[in-house]
Amino acid sequence: MGHGPYPSIGAGGGVNPQVQQWFRAVDKDQSGFITANELRAALINAQGQSFSETACNLMIGMFDKDRSGHINVEEFEKLYTYVNQWLAVFKTYDTDQSGNIEEKELAEALTKMGFRFTPDFVNFLMKRCDSGKVSVDSFIVLCVQIQRFTEAFRTRDTQQNGTVTIGFEDFLTVALSCSI
């Protein structure tokens, strides 16, 4: 029995064919894995924008649990889904297509993504950006970091009340795992 035009290889069978195609295009050395550098080259080509090394390292790091420096096609599919969602939100608010959004738009974008942050917190996020605006690159970095910390927080928020009680070593582990 065939699986259509795309071969189903092992565990890769469940991956969306379009994502598999993208993966093969990004995986320049055909190793079966994508590194931060391969991702960076691909994102420049596909979006017409340059992503920083930091952004690409963080993106790979989201799924690279064993710190091998690369991700496989299943992990890539998850990353692809996240990044496309984030880019879609960003584009909604970047109405003049300048590649930047402002504080008010960042607040709206985060709300749309399901977060309820205080204005002070959004202002704190803005101050982390250099220019008083949020570039698409910084937006992705921010989303990756928020995503990773949110996951780590949720795991520990056993009563789902928005607070966690955490020991020093565990705190350090979370913080270090999600930073560079």
Added chain:
Amino acid sequence: MGHGPYPSIGAGGGVNPQVQQWFRAVDKDQSGFITANELRAALINAQGQSFSETACNLMIGMFDKDRSGHINVEEFEKLYTYVNQWLAVFKTYDTDQSGNIEEKELAEALTKMGFRFTPDFVNFLMKRCDSGKVSVDSFIVLCVQIQRFTEAFRTRDTQQNGTVTIGFEDFLTVALSCSI
């Protein structure tokens, strides 16, 4: 009344003369502030070792509370003190002067610095390093991160019992403030 050979300018009067001298040497454009790039150039020259951009950004970020991208001479003095302490510890354990220490030595170094980490945590730290060894560069990055997170933790550990109860937004603020 004089203050010796070094002029006392405003708040800079309390700064160790040797540090002031170092500061002036590092501050290539004589702006009165040191950037990560100036720090990087100076560390290459002074220690005969190259520090990564990440390490220098993190070092500046320790004291650059307003995210201006630079630090003044008083902030530099604090950084100078920290880094010298860390380098001294590192050198103690790098007995063959290879510029690298191993897991057992990292554990001892951290203990010497006053931390009581479990073997699992030290092992987790090791896995963050690429080569199975800790270079002086990664050691400094690790020390900066641990230092910053420890300060953030202590502030919140009001009962000094080694655990904090922390809300989602505050958790994110700490984590983002101490990462890049």
